[in-house]
Amino acid sequence: MDLASAFLNPENSNHRQYEALRAYFVERLPASEVARRFGYTVGSLHQLVHQFRQNPQRQFFAEPPRRGVKPDDAVRRHIIQLRKQNLSIYDISGALKKENIQRSSVAVGTVLKEEGFAKLPRRADEERPPGIRPTQADRADARMLSLEPRTVSTKFGGLFLFLPALIEMSFNRVLGWCNLPGTKMIPAAHAMRSLLALKLFSNRRHTHVMSAVLDEGLALFAGLNVVPKRSFLTEYSCRVPPACYPKLMRHWFDAMARLGLEHGSSFDLDFHTIPFHGEDALLEKHYISKRSRRQKGILAFLAQDGDKRFFCYANTDLRKNRQDDEILQFVKFWKKRTGKLPEELIFDSKLTTYANLNKLDRQGVRFITLRRRGPKLMQELAGQPRSAWRRIELEGVSRIYKTPRILDQRVALTGYAKPIRQIAIEELGHEYVLAADGEVALRLFRQRKVDLLILDVELPSLDGFSVAREIRNQNGHTPILFISGNNSESYRQQCLDAGGETLMPKPLRPSELRRWLEMAFSQLAAGNLAPSDASA
Numbered sequence: 001m002d003l004a005s006a007f008l009n010p011e012n013s014n015h016r017q018y019e020a021l022r023a024y025f026v027e028r029l030p031a032s033e034v035a036r037r038f039g040y041t042v043g044s045l046h047q048l049v050h051q052f053r054q055n056p057q058r059q060f061f062a063e064p065p066r067r068g069v070k071p072d073d074a075v076r077r078h079i080i081q082l083r084k085q086n087l088s089i090y091d092i093s094g095a096l097k098k099e100n101i102q103r104s105s106v107a108v109g110t111v112l113k114e115e116g117f118a119k120l121p122r123r124a125d126e127e128r129p130p131g132i133r134p135t136q137a138d139r140a141d142a143r144m145l146s147l148e149p150r151t152v153s154t155k156f157g158g159l160f161l162f163l164p165a166l167i168e169m170s171f172n173r174v175l176g177w178c179n180l181p182g183t184k185m186i187p188a189a190h191a192m193r194s195l196l197a198l199k200l201f202s203n204r205r206h207t208h209v210m211s212a213v214l215d216e217g218l219a220l221f222a223g224l225n226v227v228p229k230r231s232f233l234t235e236y237s238c239r240v241p242p243a244c245y246p247k248l249m250r251h252w253f254d255a256m257a258r259l260g261l262e263h264g265s266s267f268d269l270d271f272h273t274i275p276f277h278g279e280d281a282l283l284e285k286h287y288i289s290k291r292s293r294r295q296k297g298i299l300a301f302l303a304q305d306g307d308k309r310f311f312c313y314a315n316t317d318l319r320k321n322r323q324d325d326e327i328l329q330f331v332k333f334w335k336k337r338t339g340k341l342p343e344e345l346i347f348d349s350k351l352t353t354y355a356n357l358n359k360l361d362r363q364g365v366r367f368i369t370l371r372r373r374g375p376k377l378m379q380e381l382a383g384q385p386r387s388a389w390r391r392i393e394l395e396g397v398s399r400i401y402k403t404p405r406i407l408d409q410r411v412a413l414t415g416y417a418k419p420i421r422q423i424a425i426e427e428l429g430h431e432y433v434l435a436a437d438g439e440v441a442l443r444l445f446r447q448r449k450v451d452l453l454i455l456d457v458e459l460p461s462l463d464g465f466s467v468a469r470e471i472r473n474q475n476g477h478t479p480i481l482f483i484s485g486n487n488s489e490s491y492r493q494q495c496l497d498a499g500g501e502t503l504m505p506k507p508l509r510p511s512e513l514r515r516w517l518e519m520a521f522s523q524l525a526a527g528n529l530a531p532s533d534a535s536a
Contacts, residue, residue, distance in 0.1 A: 169256065437462065453481070
């Protein structure tokens, strides 16, 4: 028997594919000869080669079984005997190790499966064998709090600096007016102090409380024998009736005012969507900027004091049909609580409507709205002569770009009663300019000072290679990144010959693009490349 035929004449498909690919890549035989030798058509062989290039780690042969210790009959009977004592595979493995019998939990599980044993149901703590277990804290109960003089060790000592302020603002009385839920074991004030303590100490969530549940200082601040567990704090917000929140906000605002805390004159307003991940609920879909999509969730309106940097108003009971008018509700709330209108509001253009801007203007409330940089607006700004822009200097800021250009003009908005001041700003940092074709890219490059370029090779009217060569004739140091769907070596060489730094294939990987941009800007900052006043 010729043993070589077992290798040269494969009988199963995996072996045949392996030998064909080996002959093609290792022996470098022509595709026609490989196809004839192993019974493929040339097209089928090319398809096989393409699939292998896409997945070169594919497995042609089955992995041999792992060598292990097979339990003998005595060990097997011992494992079965221990299982009849209601021990888990981990308990059995540990018991065997005490007898100098090395069997992993996986090996024990294999034996039990072969013998027909099912998995153990989840057991209560008292049903488990004795061993080291986590320390279990007592139930939170205000009636069990001991006020006897003693020394406690805590990492939450800084919380007690807030106690004078809580007493002066009548914290318990404020919460009593809001009808918050509570029990005899954990009254409302104690529950709120527990939640407040976690926020005052850091940005902890209530789900992180389990690591500090045995801290006596945290419990003493809350007025309990131990701080409530995660389950209670998680469910507490669901037990609060919606009508309690407006009351709490009003009374809390008045209480903070009695402490003598001053308010700023400018307020930042915005919406924030709290995503909902449960089953179907009667919730509307709202835009989530972090995920760039619309999703079911709770829409919250927030007002932050621009000077003091704290939130002074919030409303989470919003529907789409009322969200445009929430800015007017904030103005009404501020007028009622402080006796005067807010001096300045800053918000995104999508926050409200032009009709509501008219109402703010009639009330004498100044506002700054951030317009969306749409294509039409950007085209209008690009059409303005350079003489219309003027350079200003920013004072009291620690940044590189302190002399931006601004375009200050009066524009008319559809739906707004009178002309409004519009200020456009450029050269404030790394800005980008989009060009629809190669000729527009060259024109923008001549009009602006550009730090770097990202060029698509297949640009209309004038391809990226031609644009790069023309730019290299004018400017020899501007970094150029080419992008293309062709990633061949010859194409890469053409990109380098045209003056590009490198070629990045499509689809672009954000991490690779970010690394290249960081490298290019670091070279500009180090002086290896001459920086300009603006970036594109």
